[in-house]
Amino acid sequence: MAFNRILGQEKPKQILKNALQNSSVAHAYLFYGQESIGKKKAAIELAKALNCGSSIDGDPCDQCSSCRKIENNTHPDFFFLEPLKSTPTAREAIIKIEAIRELQRKLAYQPYEGKVKVAVIDDADLMNLQAANSFLKTLEEPPSSTLLILISSHPFKLLPTIISRCQTIRFQPLNPENIKRILKETVSEEMAEDSTLDFRTIRSRGSVKKALTEDMEDIANIREEMVNLLQNISFDRMDIVFSHAKSWARQSDQWEMILNELMELVRDIAFFRSGCSESEIFNRDIASTLKPLAARRSVKSWLEMFNAVHTTKAALSGNANAQLFFENMLIDFCKVA
Ligand SMILES: [Zn+2]
Numbered sequence: 195m196a197f198n199r200i201l202g203q204e205k206p207k208q209i210l211k212n213a214l215q216n217s218s219v220a221h222a223y224l225f226y227g228q229e230s231i232g233k234k235k236a237a238i239e240l241a242k243a244l245n246c247g248s249s250i251d252g253d254p255c256d257q258c259s260s261c262r263k264i265e266n267n268t269h270p271d272f273f274f275l276e277p278l279k280s281t282p283t284a285r286e287a288i289i290k291i292e293a294i295r296e297l298q299r300k301l302a303y304q305p306y307e308g309k310v311k312v313a314v315i316d317d318a319d320l321m322n323l324q325a326a327n328s329f330l331k332t333l334e335e336p337p338s339s340t341l342l343i344l345i346s347s348h349p350f351k352l353l354p355t356i357i358s359r360c361q362t363i364r365f366q367p368l369n370p371e372n373i374k375r376i377l378k379e380t381v382s383e384e385m386a387e388d389s390t391l392d393f394r395t396i397r398s399r400g401s402v403k404k405a406l407t408e409d410m411e412d413i414a415n416i417r418e419e420m421v422n423l424l425q426n427i428s429f430d431r432m433d434i435v436f437s438h439a440k441s442w443a444r445q446s447d448q449w450e451m452i453l454n455e456l457m458e459l460v461r462d463i464a465f466f467r468s469g470c471s472e473s474e475i476f477n478r479d480i481a482s483t484l485k486p487l488a489a490r491r492s493v494k495s496w497l498e499m500f501n502a503v504h505t506t507k508a509a510l511s512g513n514a515n516a517q518l519f520f521e522n523m524l525i526d527f528c529k530v531a
Pocket of ligand 1: 245246247248249254255256257258259260261262
């Protein structure tokens with residue numbers, strides 16, 4: 195029953211249920227895969243199943259007090275740790291060593307009312323080095339009756355020594371049918387038109403969070419700006435280069451969205467230019483605008499533009515001079531225009 199509440203993810207669910215039925219649950223797991231596809235839900239179901247008094251075939255009952263307490267994060271033997279921002283204006287949330295030490299103190303005791311203590315560490319790759327090294331000790335000598343579950347969308351950022359001590363389970367992006375099903379159950383009526391749901395589903399790439407949270411008006415405005423830019427940019431219009439670079443440089447919270455949108459548009463245009471069909475395209479709804487635009491340049495030119503955006507995206511993740519990088523990118527666009 196309970197594991198079935200997670201849509202898709204048949205393989206991870208089967209692995210966990212088999213382990214529960216055979217009493218061969220590992221002492222540490224790493225659930226990895228892109229954001230918002232069911233990893234956290236699976237960790238909670240596993241914690242419930244291990245502590246449930248009336249589980250059936252590895253599935254928790256969802257009714258007993260233990261199941262309900264874990265679901266509500268009020269169970270004394272269930273610990274959920276996630277990255278926190280040190281100040282409200284801090285750029286990135288992290289998991290600090292203090293949080294790991296506190297968890298280690300709690301794990302030192304026997305289960306208080308459950309059978310197994312379960313600690314879930316969400317976004318485990320955001321442990322700083324000190325925290326990660328300290329946590330490694332817990333993985334090397336796990337306390338008795340304890341299950342550790344690490345969750346990560348960027349497992350390559352974890353210490354290899356941490357990964358090697360966990361049983362890894364890969365979660366796949368959700369298929370479009372499942373994304374659409376979740377959207378239908380969640381979104382308001384005015385958003386629930388089939389065309390809107392299709393658009394959200396295509397853009398989500400299998401992530402529920404992306405499908406639910408994208409502001410379609412923002413996206414439409416940004417795309418319009420980008421298409422305009424791609425239609426007009428050339429060495430004759432350096433005014434466009436400088437005005438865009440200057441305005442983007444000021445909106446650091448938008449960089450990722452701006453560059454992602456630009457990259458996806460240029461990708462789609464390159465696909466159209468090479469004769470691909472609409473089914474391969476992310477921005478299908480504006481295909482009639484993108485097709486004539488594609489014809490104006492060679493595939494090679496579009497790919498060089500794609501490369502320029504990609505390089506800029508990588509550079510901006512450091513402390514680069516943003517305006518200069520945006521200008522360089524757009525001048526590269528002019529070169530191939
Ligand atoms: Zn139960």
